Amino acid sequence: MQRRELLKSLAAGALTLAGGGTAGASDWPARPVRLVVPFAAGGAADTMARILVEKLREAAGYSFYVENVVGAGTMIATEQVARSAPDGHTFLLAASAHTINPAVQRVRYDPIGDFTPVNLVVSPLHVLVVHNDLPVRNAAELIAYAKERPGKVRYGSVGHGTSTHIEAELFARMAGIELVHVPYRGSAPxxxxxxxxxxxxxxxxxxxxxxxxEARVIRSLGVTSAERSSLLPDMPTIAEAGLPGYEAVPWLGLFGPAKLSGDIVQRLNAVVGQVLKTEDVKRRFAELGLEILCYEPERFASFIGADLKKWDQVARDAGLKQVN
Structure with a gap:
């Protein structure tokens, strides 16, 4: 997306947040609200969504339910929500793929213009982990090790164009090293x-x-966030550990379709914020490796614009862009 088009989309989104839309909040919700989750049941994102839905029911009496719509690297679910009516009864639990997919392949929706940001809820903390016998103790030593062995250091990911793939490519580009990508069908293998x-x-x-x-069969060299995480307070950031300026923020957040009423957006954002402050949610999300962010709609919109631009540049630099 060109810069002028991006700014136009962000401006349109800001107008929507200011109160545009087709349905007010006075009689919302009029029926059960669907939260579309683009991941299979049982995973961390699905579990997080079900906790959130449970707490929304308790806090405000909202009749939410989770619907898992899996496929095409989250794109089937995303397109489905983009095409849904902006009446406040369909939302998407979007993930980092929302800003990464457009950078690596053609998508059939506008990641900004077709959606209304509601709340950037959490960041699933990511770490750089290494085989236990690798003779490096920090990111600086890993970079030196890789520079001595160009094209010999292999890294795994959960698939081409995923966050774990493009985070490694960002690391390689910034460090000036050559790594070998080995994609897998999931984290476990x-x-x-x-x-x-x-x-x-x-x-x-x-x-x-x-x-x-914890079993000491692999070890972490750092977290991908710009600041240390409360989930691993003693673990340095990758920037601290030898690659200044490195930052990658995986995320999970709530979107509605475009032209969603600003009243509904603000109402849902407020109750989500209320839920995220509870000790039970903090504890359960921490157990899932989720750091609470709770960005309001305007900040979420700005984050999305910057994230799209960042990963598009990384994909171009690494030659990851596909046309299909």
């Missing part, structure tokens, strides 16, 4: 190969890597 030494490194969610870290 990639981690198994990391444990056994078939891979040297991997960017992964804390939730899936933590048991292996």
């Amino acid at each position: 990639a981690l198994q190969d990391l444990v056994t030494g078939r891979l040297e490194i991997m960017f992964d969610a804390l939730a899936s890597s933590k048991p292996h870290m």
